[in-house]
Amino acid sequence: MTIHLAKMRMGMSQMISVITKQSMLIQQDQDVVPFRNRVKECAVKLKMGLVNQTKLITAASELVRNMLKYGRGGQVVIEAVSKRNQFGVRLIFIDKGPGIPDIALAMKDGYSTGKSLGLGLPGTKRLVNEFDIESAVGVGTKVSIIKWCNG
Amino acid sequence: MEKIPILRMGPFLLVTIQVDLYDRLALNLEADLIKTISDTNAKGVLIDISVVSIVDSFMGRIIGNIASMSKILDAETVVVGMQPAVAITLIELGLPLTGVHTALNVERGMELLRAKVNLDDYSSSEDEDGYEPDDQRDY
Ligand SMILES: Nc1ncnc2c1ncn2[C@@H]1O[C@H](COP(=O)(O)OP(=O)(O)OP(=O)(O)O)[C@@H](O)[C@H]1O
Numbered sequence: 001m002t003i004h005l006a007k008m009r010m011g012m013s014q015m016i017s018v019i020t021k022q023s024m025l026i027q028q029d030q031d032v033v034p035f036r037n038r039v040k041e042c043a044v045k046l047k048m049g050l051v052n053q054t055k056l057i058t059a060a061s062e063l064v065r066n067m068l069k070y071g072r073g074g075q076v077v078i079e080a081v082s083k084r085n086q087f088g089v090r091l092i093f094i095d096k097g098p099g100i101p102d103i104a105l106a107m108k109d110g111y112s113t114g115k116s117l118g119l120g121l122p123g124t125k126r127l128v129n130e131f132d133i134e135s136a137v138g139v140g141t142k143v144s145i146i147k148w149c150n151g
Numbered sequence: 152m153e154k155i156p157i158l159r160m161g162p163f164l165l166v167t168i169q170v171d172l173y174d175r176l177a178l179n180l181e182a183d184l185i186k187t188i189s190d191t192n193a194k195g196v197l198i199d200i201s202v203v204s205i206v207d208s209f210m211g212r213i214i215g216n217i218a219s220m221s222k223i224l225d226a227e228t229v230v231v232g233m234q235p236a237v238a239i240t241l242i243e244l245g246l247p248l249t250g251v252h253t254a255l256n257v258e259r260g261m262e263l264l265r266a267k268v269n270l271d272d273y274s275s276s277e278d279e280d281g282y283e284p285d286d287q288r289d290y
Pocket residue numbers: 062066067070071095097098099100106107111112113114115116117118119120121122141208209
């Protein structure tokens with residue numbers, strides 16, 4: 001338990017170097033597919049396997065949809081990153097929407113304020129290796145995820 | 152406007168999804184399919200997703216909606232050709248494709264539909280009211 005907590009606390013800030021970085025504005029539904037294609041290109045360059053690629057792009061799709069539906073659109077940063085000898089893709093979703101009042105609740109399977117399935121956030125967390133969410137009411141929401149090539 | 156063709160094969164409808172669906176296209180497909188099922192009295196729907204590389208909760212919900220609406224109209228839905236990576240991802244995402252049957256390919260899907268559907272009471276609406284699919288009527 002102690003070890004587990006220590007690991008969690010180290011989080012993703014630990015010695016991650018950014019290899020490439022690009023950013024994209026997301027403002028409408030039509031931006032989703034081109035964005036997914038960019039993520040795929042990045043993953044392919046790092047020779048990420050097909051299953052991990054699929055998990056990453058699906059997670060990306062969920063978060064970008066949330067950003068459009070609840071956050072009035074925003075910005076995504078797509079990065080190829082490395083940590084020790086691992087390579088992976090990091091995505092950072094930033095919106096200036098209403099924010100999430102109760103993150104723990106929003107992370108629960110089945111919780112939705114949009115009459116939807118409520119599995120975007122918890123499902124995304126399961127699909128990636130590192131998941132970080134910060135949100136402030138009235139300010140916006142920032143979600144960062146990393147999928148490691150061998151993760 | 153771009154449209155996904157719905158093919159009629161006797162009592163069944165076949166839809167092949169060729170592109171990663173834009174949301175509006177997906178919503179249109181849902182509406183088109185429901186209308187075609189009710190117009191043609193179709194008994195089954197095959198949705199071929201063998202070239203679809205990403206199914207997220209939005210797409211999953213559309214497929215689920217098609218299946219439950221079809222059920223109300225007395226038609227079964229079979230999703231065919233789901234890529235293994237997509238299937239693995241859907242499980243981890245936690246997306247329940249309730250009411251949706253799956254099959255390896257179109258042939259297997261047809262077999263499954265034939266086994267599931269009672270065609271005794273199927274009478275093509277063509278016999279009754281001379282239905283012609285929209286795309287034939289238009290030309
Ligand atoms: N970027 C965001 N800004 C504000 N609120 C958000 C944001 N992302 C998620 N939320 C809130 O968190 C809830 C849970 O999100 P989640 O993606 O898990 O489910 P959903 O989008 O409601 O349904 P699904 O993703 O299954 O279609 C949302 O209903 C919404 O209230």
